[in-house]
Amino acid sequence: MNAAAWRLLRAEWTKAHTVSSTGWLVAAIAGTTLALGGAAAAATHCSSGSCDPIRTSLTGVQLGQVAVVLLAVLAVGTEYSTGTIQATLAAAPRHGRVLAAKVTLLCALVLPVGAASVAGSLLVGRAVSPGHGFRLLTASALRAAGGSVLYLVLIALLTLGVTFAVRNSAAAIGTVLALLYLTPIVAGVVTDTRWQRHLLQLAPMSAGLSVQATVGIHDLPIGPWPGLGVLAGWTAAALLAGATILWRRDT
């Protein structure tokens, strides 16, 4: 990494840690993930053979991702609403580096808090699961845990791309949350099983979260890693759109 890129990254870190919302949102990621995961694990009584206690313990990721979205939007959106984006871009004429610095910063923020939240959720889930616990050091449990952390990082980067594309905090939050939650709702209502399957295979949240499954893998609409791959595709598309708009417009 050369000095210019390093300076940019230092600048991004300074912006992030001097804004009080960053700390609150990082705490919110962990808090909501742990709280919902623990509640779901405690409330789910596993009577049939098809239940997945590891996935249940990781339910909180579905709520924690909202704080991740807000964190990613504020990393960029605030610059657009206050106008500092003009100074940021003027200081770094190669706009791609600004994007790269923001990507690095978000990864550096979301990876540790995501890993801590996911590990904590599994420990809490194992402790409060009624009746029987589960083993944590199995290949599928580690895949579910590692995949959930990657899921949160991909959601952060997806949001970053969308925010650069729409250049407005509120619009970015609305777009990403609608994109995430619309398809599971629609898929839950439609009765055409073929369409239902396609929706669950293509939607960023449903496909991405299939990485949390540890039982009944073969009955899933999409496998764990291919599912996360679909989300990665959405993230790549969003980052590309954001980069294109950043490159074509100055502010």
Add this chain to the structure above:
Amino acid sequence: MSAGTAERSGFARLLSAEWTKLRTVRGWLIGLAVGALLTAGVGMFIASATVCSQPGPNGSFVACSNTSGPDGREVTDRFFFLHRPLTGNGQLTVRITDVRAAQAWAKAGIIIKQNTRSGSSYAAIMVTPGHGVRMQYDFTHDVAGPSGAVSRTAPRWLRLTRAGNRVTGEASGDGRHWTTVGTATLTALPRTAQLGLFVGTPPDSGLTQSLTESTQHVGSALATARFDQLTVAGGTTGTSWTGTDIGDTGGMRTAAGGRQREGDAFTLHGSGDIGPAVSPLLPVTPIERTLIGTFAGLIAVAVVAIAFVTAEYRRGMVRSTLAASPRRIRVLAAKAVVMGSAAFVVGLAGSAAAVALGSMLLRANGNAVAAVPLGTELRAIVGTAALLAVTAILAMAVGSIVRHSAAAITLVIAGLVFPYLVTAGAPVLPAATANWVLRLSPAAGFAIQQTQVRYPQVDTAYTPFNGYFPLSPWLGFAVLCGYAVLALAVAGFLLRRRDA
């Protein structure tokens, strides 16, 4: 020019200024259009991806069939009927000594019916295991009679009398002292109708719910009842009784009815139910299923409404706006009127398209779309537009209070959209919690879309996820309006107190 006229023209100028701001920002117009497209498009997609099929023989699925009652609304009409023709006036009296069924709403008693076609007009007096004696007629009417279950030691006498179009149901605990339970006037009853005994029971339905799952198991059920001391008076023809399973064999019917005769006693068994068709027990699609996209449309409209105020603060334009109109509350009022009207128009276009085209698509896919009165359908469509309008005003007021678009949209989504998603959108919360959320949060306003009716005489999961809101449509909408008024009041107060 009088002061009043000046004030009015002043407000008109304000409205025109705000309207000019709204229509000249391309992004906002796109946002509003996206709101309409999401509301309509999601509904149409859901309609085109909803195919109706119900369990058929050998684990296969067959297209849904539905039965219409005398008033055109969908009904359930399946039961075992032991009948003979009655011409003119007449009366049937019977004693019931035993009813065996798992369901509180299993039914056994006397019925007079237009004919043996499923869905035809009827009146019946019956005993139920859990709800005492009932007089029911034409599917939606239900009158309670004496309470208490029937047993060999406490039998129940029932009597049904036809006099012209009037059918009277009576009950007695000893066969001598009679209580009139109810009287029905059935205009569709022909001179020769079918009179007799019947037995039916709704399917065995149990609901399991937790934070992560909520499923309804629908199984089969069979009810058995023992009748004796049968006396028929009036113009019946013949002395033999015919046993008929009324209604088709698809859907929930799995067990066939039948009878055994021992002396003057009959033992009848049957399954099925007589009553209004209620989702999700039966595959009837309510029209509000096509309005599920509303929550996504709401997000788009709220984003625009928030930008409509926060953009002024961001660009400092609010200082010129407020300088041009020192009475700041009127600026807020003008913005609310303009934004609310724009959202209403957008919402009306979206919801009208969703319901009109969506129900066409639903029917084309073999679904039974629940027939509702025109007024109810219009309330759901116009109510959805009003939902978007009030949400836009609420979002605008929140934007004016927090002055920060990311915080404002987060508050609106957390307060209005998320409560809806975890209750009515997906059964994340248990029904009891979901009902409280939909009483107290702004998401109560979604009740305006409900067209389905709760029937106390039909047991089903009346949960938000199945489309039954805890508050009545207008009351729920009033809760949302209350939040909007509160937010506007706070916004107005702060606008006067704070510097721009």
